[in-house]
Amino acid sequence: MEEKLEKNTDGLLDQASSADGEVVPPGENELTRFGRRSVANKPVAEETARKRQRALRLYVFLPFLFLTVALMGGLRLASPDNAFVFMAPALVCLFFALILIVLFVQGGMIAFDSWFSDEYSTAHNISNGVLMLSLFAATSQIFNSVLPETGLPFWVVSFCFAWTLWNNLFAEFDGKKLLRSLVALFAFAFIAKYVVLAALTAPSGDGWLRSLIENPAKETVTWLLELPKYSAGTGYIQFFCLLFYFAGLFMLPKSAD
Numbered sequence: 001m002e003e004k005l006e007k008n009t010d011g012l013l014d015q016a017s018s019a020d021g022e023v024v025p026p027g028e029n030e031l032t033r034f035g036r037r038s039v040a041n042k043p044v045a046e047e048t049a050r051k052r053q054r055a056l057r058l059y060v061f062l063p064f065l066f067l068t069v070a071l072m073g074g075l076r077l078a079s080p081d082n083a084f085v086f087m088a089p090a091l092v093c094l095f096f097a098l099i100l101i102v103l104f105v106q107g108g109m110i111a112f113d114s115w116f117s118d119e120y121s122t123a124h125n126i127s128n129g130v131l132m133l134s135l136f137a138a139t140s141q142i143f144n145s146v147l148p149e150t151g152l153p154f155w156v157v158s159f160c161f162a163w164t165l166w167n168n169l170f171a172e173f174d175g176k177k178l179l180r181s182l183v184a185l186f187a188f189a190f191i192a193k194y195v196v197l198a199a200l201t202a203p204s205g206d207g208w209l210r211s212l213i214e215n216p217a218k219e220t221v222t223w224l225l226e227l228p229k230y231s232a233g234t235g236y237i238q239f240f241c242l243l244f245y246f247a248g249l250f251m252l253p254k255s256a257d
Contacts, residue, residue, distance in 0.1 A: 057251065059127045065248045066134035072241040073141025077231040089144035092158055097139035099165045100182075109175040114255035128256055135252070142245050145238045146189035149228050153197060157189060179249060186242055194235035 076085040104110045115128045143161070148154045164185060168178075 058131060058253070058256070062248055062252060063131050063134040065244055066131075066138035069138040069241055069245045069248065070134070070141045072237055072244070073138070073145040075234075075237050076228075077233040077237070079229040079231045082231050082233060087144060087149060089140050090147070090154075092162075093140045093143040093147065096143045096161055096165060097136055099169065100139050101136060103165070103168055103178060104175075106169070107173055107175050107178040109178060109249070109254065110252070111255040124256075135248075138245055138248065142186070142242065145241050146186055146193055148193055148197060153193075157192065161185075161189070175254075179246070183246060190238065190242060194238060198230070198232070198235060 074086045074088060076087055077083070078085050101110075105112050115132065116125055120128075147157055147161075168181070173181075
């Protein structure tokens with residue numbers, strides 16, 4: 001009678017243990033099974049947290065960073081009152097940005113087919129589209145940041161950018177080489193605009209007549225090249241604009257998978 005009761009008790013325990021689909025080894029108590037469940041669920045929780053962090057980086061932080069670059073790229077500080085002036089990008093900046101996005105795809109920095117797919121949900125495709133649009137806006141404004149506004153310098157620097165981007169369309173390179181070449185290219189354009197050309201338009205006196213008497217060569221060059229006068233704070237703003245842009249490119253993954 002006792003043996004039969006023990007068999008029935010064991011059968012009930014086996015049924016209770018296998019009710020949730022788990023096979024409990026003989027001799028395992030409830031506390032051990034709970035610890036085994038916790039260890040098994042730990043990788044799942046870590047994977048969920050990793051996906052959440054990736055989603056926040058892709059769809060919150062990076063669009064915010066690129067939109068900040070798009071705002072900063074058009075900001076100028078007028079001289080001498082340091083008033084904020086917003087310069088809209090020229091039409092050529094949009095063409096340069098489009099070519100640069102093509103170079104990102106061609107160089108392997110962006111796998112475009114992995115960002116948009118029929119297998120994704122509509123919200124997923126829209127989120128990826130917002131990120132790509134913010135990247136395009138930031139790229140347009142980064143060209144607006146380093147291109148001179150008017151005059152002969154605008155056409156000279158624009159020709160240099162057009163020549164370089166056009167040649168890169170037919171070159172073979174990977175993403176790292178492309179990123180290094182872009183850093184060097186934009187650094188050279190930044191120095192040309194905010195160090196060399198800005199020195200020609202820096203205010204040196206009170207009023208244009210006194211400036212003309214003190215430094216007639218600089219005033220003549222400014223008038224011939226049609227260079228606008230900005231305060232030194234403009235260079236600091238655009239320096240951080242370039243820094244934020246390339247930081248966003250570095251954090252941008254190749255695919256959205």
